[in-house]
Amino acid sequence: MGAMENVIENREDRLPAEAREILQSLASQWEDVVDSKALQVIPLKGAMTNEVFEIKWPAKTGELSRKVVVRIYGEGVDVFFDRDNEIRTFEYMSKNGQGPRLLGRFPNGRIEAFIHARTLSACDLRDPDISALIAAKLKEFHELNMPGPKDVTLWDRLRNWLSTAKRLSTPEEANAFQLDSIEKEISLLEKELSGPSQSMGFCHNDLQYGNIMLEEGSKSITIIDYEYASYNAVAFDISNHFCEMAADYHTDTPHILDYSKYPGLEERQRFVRLYLSSSGNHPTENEVEQLVQDVENYTLASHLFWGLWGIISEHVNDIDFDYMEYARQRFQQYWKTKPKLLGSVGSLPDVATDGNCTV
CATH class of the missing domain: 3.30.200.20 (Phosphorylase Kinase; domain 1)
Structure with missing residues (x-):
C-alpha cells in the first residue's frame, strides 16, 4: 500500500x-x-x-x-x-x-x-486515462451482488461514530469540533441526500489512491482493502473518491489536504459520464448532471465520515499520523461548503472557514 x-x-x-x-x-x-x-x-x-x-x-x-x-x-x-x-x-x-x-x-x-501491479500515487488519480479505468472498474464494483443484507449503512455508521467520538474525546476536543451539533447535521444530510433517485450499489467507501492497483501491461485496475465496504448510494463512493484527490499520504505532512486539487466541474462530469456509460449504457445529459450534483452533495457526508474517523483514530490508533489535524480540515471543509451545496437548509455554526479553496 x-x-x-x-x-x-x-x-x-x-x-x-x-x-x-x-x-x-x-x-x-x-x-x-x-x-x-x-x-x-x-x-x-x-x-x-x-x-x-x-x-x-x-x-x-x-x-x-x-x-x-x-x-x-x-x-x-x-x-x-x-x-x-x-x-x-x-x-x-x-x-x-x-x-x-x-x-x-x-x-x-x-x-x-x-498482486503484481503497482499501487497508484496521488497524481495518478488526475491522469485522464487512469481515471477512465477507475470509473469503469468502480461501476463494475458497484454492480457486484454481494451476499447478505443490502441495507444502506452510512447514516447509522455516522451516528455510531459520532457516539464513539463523543465518548473518547475530551470536553475541549468535543467543543472544538462542535460534536454536539453533528447529530443534527447527520439527520439533515440523511433527509436532504436520501431519495428515490439515488442509485444504490456495493460501495468501497474508501477509494483513495492507495487502495487502487494498476497492472501496466493489461491496463487492469484492482480495488483492494474492503474494510469500510457496504451497500450505499453510489454518489457517496464517487464523492469520496473525488475528495481523496486533495490528499497525498506519501509526503512529509501526509495529514495535510489541498482542496485546490479537488477536480473541477469538467473533470467530474467526464468521470461520471464514463462511469455511467461503462456498461454499454448511453446516459442522457440529465442523468449525468443529476449524478454530478448528487456527488457534490455527498461530499458533505464524506467530510463528516472521515472527520469523525480522524477523531476516533487519534484515540485508538498508534500509527504516526496527525489524525486530529486531518479531522479539523475535514470538518472545516464541511462547514465551508455546506451553504453553497445545500443553500440555507440548516443553520451554520460560528466557525472559522479559512482555507485556500472551495469544493
Whole structure:
C-alpha cells in the first residue's frame, strides 16, 4: 500500500507467531523457495488503519520471486467496521476475481497473495486515462451482488461514530469540533441526500489512491482493502473518491489536504459520464448532471465520515499520523461548503472557514 521502506532481513519479530507459522507453512509448499524460514519483512508505507508488510523469500533461481502481503489489524480500529463482514467481503471478492487471494488468517490479521501491479500515487488519480479505468472498474464494483443484507449503512455508521467520538474525546476536543451539533447535521444530510433517485450499489467507501492497483501491461485496475465496504448510494463512493484527490499520504505532512486539487466541474462530469456509460449504457445529459450534483452533495457526508474517523483514530490508533489535524480540515471543509451545496437548509455554526479553496 505504498512506497517501501528499508528491507529488514529476517526481522520476524515484527510478525505475530501465528503469522510466522502460516508463512513458513506456505513457503514450505513452494518448490522454488530455498529456505521457508529465510523470509524478509518489508514495511509498506501509506496505510493508516493497519500495518502492512511485504514478505519475500530467496528462490533457487537466485531471484526473490515469492512474495505475499501480511496485514496486521490496527489496535482499536474494530470500532470502525465489522471484521467478520470484511473477511466475508474479501473472500467473495477473491472468488470473483476482484482482489487478491486470501492465503491465511490469524487472530489479528491475514495473509494475502501479492498482486503484481503497482499501487497508484496521488497524481495518478488526475491522469485522464487512469481515471477512465477507475470509473469503469468502480461501476463494475458497484454492480457486484454481494451476499447478505443490502441495507444502506452510512447514516447509522455516522451516528455510531459520532457516539464513539463523543465518548473518547475530551470536553475541549468535543467543543472544538462542535460534536454536539453533528447529530443534527447527520439527520439533515440523511433527509436532504436520501431519495428515490439515488442509485444504490456495493460501495468501497474508501477509494483513495492507495487502495487502487494498476497492472501496466493489461491496463487492469484492482480495488483492494474492503474494510469500510457496504451497500450505499453510489454518489457517496464517487464523492469520496473525488475528495481523496486533495490528499497525498506519501509526503512529509501526509495529514495535510489541498482542496485546490479537488477536480473541477469538467473533470467530474467526464468521470461520471464514463462511469455511467461503462456498461454499454448511453446516459442522457440529465442523468449525468443529476449524478454530478448528487456527488457534490455527498461530499458533505464524506467530510463528516472521515472527520469523525480522524477523531476516533487519534484515540485508538498508534500509527504516526496527525489524525486530529486531518479531522479539523475535514470538518472545516464541511462547514465551508455546506451553504453553497445545500443553500440555507440548516443553520451554520460560528466557525472559522479559512482555507485556500472551495469544493
